[in-house]
Amino acid sequence: MSLRVFIPRDAGAIAVGADDVASKLEQAAANRGVPIEIVRTGSRGLYWLEPMLEVATAKGRVAFGPVSVNDAASVLEAMLADGPHALRLGITGEIPWLKRQTRLTFTRCGVIDPRSLEDYRAHNGYSGLERALTLTSDSILADVTASGLRGRGGAGFPTGIKWKTVAQTSAMQKYIVCNADEGDSGTFADRMIMEGDPFLVIEGMTIAGIAVGATKGYIYIRSEYPHAVEAMNAAIAAGRRGGYVGSRIGGSPHSFDLEVRVGAGAYVCGEETSLLESLEGRRGIVRAKPPLPAHHGLFGKPTVINNVLSFAAIPFILAGGAKAYADFGMGRSRGTMPIQLAGNVKYGGLFETAFGITLGELVDDVGGGTFTGRPVRAVQVGGPLGAYFPSALFDTPFDYEAFAARDGLIGHGGIVVFDDTVDMAKQARFAMEFCAIESCGKCTPCRIGSTRGAETIEKIRAGERVTENIALVEDLCNTMKFGSLCALGGFTPYPVMSALKHFRDDFGPAPTRLQAAE
Amino acid sequence: MTVYEPWDAARGAEIIAEHTHLDGATLVILHALQEAFGYVPEPAIPMIASALNLSRAEVHGVFTFYHDFRHKPAGRHVLKLCRAEACQAAGGDALAARAESKLGVSLGNTTPDQRVTLEPIYCLGLCATAPSAMLDGRVVGRLDEARIDALVAEARR
Numbered sequence: 001m002s003l004r005v006f007i008p009r010d011a012g013a014i015a016v017g018a019d020d021v022a023s024k025l026e027q028a029a030a031n032r033g034v035p036i037e038i039v040r041t042g043s044r045g046l047y048w049l050e051p052m053l054e055v056a057t058a059k060g061r062v063a064f065g066p067v068s069v070n071d072a073a074s075v076l077e078a079m080l081a082d083g084p085h086a087l088r089l090g091i092t093g094e095i096p097w098l099k100r101q102t103r104l105t106f107t108r109c110g111v112i113d114p115r116s117l118e119d120y121r122a123h124n125g126y127s128g129l130e131r132a133l134t135l136t137s138d139s140i141l142a143d144v145t146a147s148g149l150r151g152r153g154g155a156g157f158p159t160g161i162k163w164k165t166v167a168q169t170s171a172m173q174k175y176i177v178c179n180a181d182e183g184d185s186g187t188f189a190d191r192m193i194m195e196g197d198p199f200l201v202i203e204g205m206t207i208a209g210i211a212v213g214a215t216k217g218y219i220y221i222r223s224e225y226p227h228a229v230e231a232m233n234a235a236i237a238a239g240r241r242g243g244y245v246g247s248r249i250g251g252s253p254h255s256f257d258l259e260v261r262v263g264a265g266a267y268v269c270g271e272e273t274s275l276l277e278s279l280e281g282r283r284g285i286v287r288a289k290p291p292l293p294a295h296h297g298l299f300g301k302p303t304v305i306n307n308v309l310s311f312a313a314i315p316f317i318l319a320g321g322a323k324a325y326a327d328f329g330m331g332r333s334r335g336t337m338p339i340q341l342a343g344n345v346k347y348g349g350l351f352e353t354a355f356g357i358t359l360g361e362l363v364d365d366v367g368g369g370t371f372t373g374r375p376v377r378a379v380q381v382g383g384p385l386g387a388y389f390p391s392a393l394f395d396t397p398f399d400y401e402a403f404a405a406r407d408g409l410i411g412h413g414g415i416v417v418f419d420d421t422v423d424m425a426k427q428a429r430f431a432m433e434f435c436a437i438e439s440c441g442k443c444t445p446c447r448i449g450s451t452r453g454a455e456t457i458e459k460i461r462a463g464e465r466v467t468e469n470i471a472l473v474e475d476l477c478n479t480m481k482f483g484s485l486c487a488l489g490g491f492t493p494y495p496v497m498s499a500l501k502h503f504r505d506d507f508g509p510a511p512t513r514l515q516a517a518e
Numbered sequence: 519m520t521v522y523e524p525w526d527a528a529r530g531a532e533i534i535a536e537h538t539h540l541d542g543a544t545l546v547i548l549h550a551l552q553e554a555f556g557y558v559p560e561p562a563i564p565m566i567a568s569a570l571n572l573s574r575a576e577v578h579g580v581f582t583f584y585h586d587f588r589h590k591p592a593g594r595h596v597l598k599l600c601r602a603e604a605c606q607a608a609g610g611d612a613l614a615a616r617a618e619s620k621l622g623v624s625l626g627n628t629t630p631d632q633r634v635t636l637e638p639i640y641c642l643g644l645c646a647t648a649p650s651a652m653l654d655g656r657v658v659g660r661l662d663e664a665r666i667d668a669l670v671a672e673a674r675r
Binding site: 012050225227267284340380434440 | 541542543544545546548549570576579580583584585586587602603604605606607608609639640641642643644645646647648650655657658659660
């Protein structure tokens with residue numbers, strides 16, 4: 001029997017050498033005359049251990065990591081002998097970081113071959129769709145509503161209500177659009193699931209199509225994610241061959257076709273109306289709402305537009321899991337959230353867990369603090385538009401409302417950790433600069449406010465009329481927050497105001513704290 | 519390094535024609551042209567406009583809105599450094615400054631010998647193996663001084 005080894009083809013693993021390790025391992029096996037089968041999977045999300053290799057054994061998969069090219073030969077020996085190795089991590093499923101998660105969405109990610117429809121089906125894939133095909137539209141909508149699922153892109157709008165709105169419209173053509181324009185720094189869950197379990201996204205979108213009566217779907221993926229584009233295209237092609245994309249889905253009377261469209265480097269296209277404009281082939285200029293995309297969306301037709309993770313949560317819910325899903329979580333945040341730990345963090349990666357875990361548990365306990373070994377000073381939660389929280393707020397539970405109550409947001413679930421060398425005035429200026437670079441230009445508070453904001457924060461950093469200029473920035477933030485058309489201008493004040501509120505010492509000429517550190 | 523075709527109007531027209539059947543084809547066509555020629559040559563803009571029954575201004579507006587599309591060829595190699603928050607937290611600022619100084623150009627520019635274009639990118643989704651970069655489509659994570667030096671050297675070859 002040949003040795004069966006699993007190596008991720010996830011971009012995060014490739015970026016730290018997974019491809020080289022794979023070819024080295026193959027070569028080492030050939031030199032030794034051992035038959036080997038290498039299966040390229042997604043990532044399990046334990047990025048500090050990537051490239052993480054797994055070997056199939058009678059007891060289950062055994063993991064090794066992080067494996068460098070130089071370790072390949074010795075790791076192969078340890079795999080063959082089922083013997084000890086410094087990089088041996090034991091049975092993968094027993095690794096504490098993985099074991100303590102609640103993986104409902106990412107259960108197959110890193111396990112299966114993302115190119116194989118058979119593998120997906122063999123691991124319970126398409127059971128949600130199979131059940132959905134036996135249900136009426138109303139019953140599907142009832143399940144989605146009962147699960148309590150809220151949009152995972154950041155806004156947290158109840159998915160069931162959105163779908164119902166589209167289902168109730170009558171139109172010759174309706175669309176399902178998957179927002180895979182995951183532009184927030186510190187987030188990579190969409191990328192991981194598209195690269196590691198693309199059929200899951202397809203299944204979720206297909207169920208949405210059946211529920212609302214849409215026959216065409218688009219997946220809008222950012223151009224910074226070439227591996228995800230490739231993975232989704234390969235899965236759509238395989239799905240088409242297998243009768244799961246196109247006409248008569250799974251032998252049913254339903255048709256659902258899919259197309260991948262690639263963005264072109266505009267952050268604002270992650271905003272849903274801007275994304276729709278971009279899909280239509282125009283500049284990514286934000287549309288005023290109403291009308292809602294549910295009534296007047298892509299090409300003016302009723303459209304369900306959801307984040308990748310929202311669609312990816314659907315198959316579990318439709319496979320009879322609506323109640324089980326809703327049983328996880330706290331308050332109005334039901335189910336699980338794939339949380340992404342990033343930046344200066346010791347154990348960075350994807351941690352899917354029920355809502356309610358505290359920020360401190362995530363950063364200190366799960367994340368293990370910083371990789372530089374210095375104290376954590378700030379964490380930014382929810383991407384470039386999310387607030388910076390100091391460790392004093394680490395008791396905040398991961399929950400939409402709890403974060404909002406502390407002037408923050410969970411957004412798409414990314415947490416970026418900074419150590420005590422961070423200059424928070426610089427981060428505040430960056431937030432404004434980023435908004436200026438990425439503003440679509442339609443509304444004045446965002447277009448002009450961001451540039452003026454960056455200039456004014458620079459004046460503060462230079463020690464120019466600090467008190468007056470801080471007041472000016474605060475006033476400007478208010479204008480942007482309440483006067484902008486979309487979340488780009490409207491939420492840029494979150495990182496700026498939180499930095500001002502929690503790290504006021506950094507605003508002024510040459511912060512004393514940093515001088516002391518030097 | 520990617521080898522591109524020199525601009526040729528007939529070839530351009532062919533690429534455009536391959537995609538005109540798609541709904542909202544403008545971005546798809548711009549991507550396809552850039553993939554073939556390495557940039558979007560100016561004469562292509564009115565060609566797209568006429569093929570899609572749009573005004574030149576509209577196509578020009580789309581072309582200039584998106585950061586990805588180039589109006590002239592890039593250097594032989596393109597090195598993109600992630601400049602977003604997760605990479606900043608992991609020491610990306612110093613590494614970007616180092617790459618700028620080694621190449622003698624600031625982010626967003628091409629070396630005078632046309633060998634390397636150095637660009638900022640805002641998030642490659644490699645935030646748990648930060649800081650990260652992309653050299654001609656190849657992703658690289660856990661950058662440190664030695665790795666950024668190696669990338670710069672590779673790009674200059």
